[in-house]
Amino acid sequence: MRSGNEPVTARSPLRLRFWLSLWGLVWAVAGTAAFSLVGRPGWAVACGVLAVLAAVDLAVVLHHIHQGPHYQPGPDVPPYEPPHGR
Numbered sequence: 001m002r003s004g005n006e007p008v009t010a011r012s013p014l015r016l017r018f019w020l021s022l023w024g025l026v027w028a029v030a031g032t033a034a035f036s037l038v039g040r041p042g043w044a045v046a047c048g049v050l051a052v053l054a055a056v057d058l059a060v061v062l063h064h065i066h067q068g069p070h071y072q073p074g075p076d077v078p079p080y081e082p083p084h085g086r
Helices: 014-038 041-066
Strands: none
Touching (some): 014 041
16 A cells, blocks of 8 residues: 655564674674684774674664564554654
């Protein structure tokens, strides 16, 4: 169902974002460990920063998922109306 106001009422695909964040976190932690073992501290720090960013994104996504259908509506929930103050 299209209402013509999709950019205003767009919904985030939180489950996809959850899995992508988890995938990034796993690879960033693995990269941090691997670069630390090989003796590349600069790359290890870069991967560590990415791991922290992925962990923060994962926490935000989980928080939004746990807030319920307002942030993760099912297919039976119609799109939200745009705010009228804009």
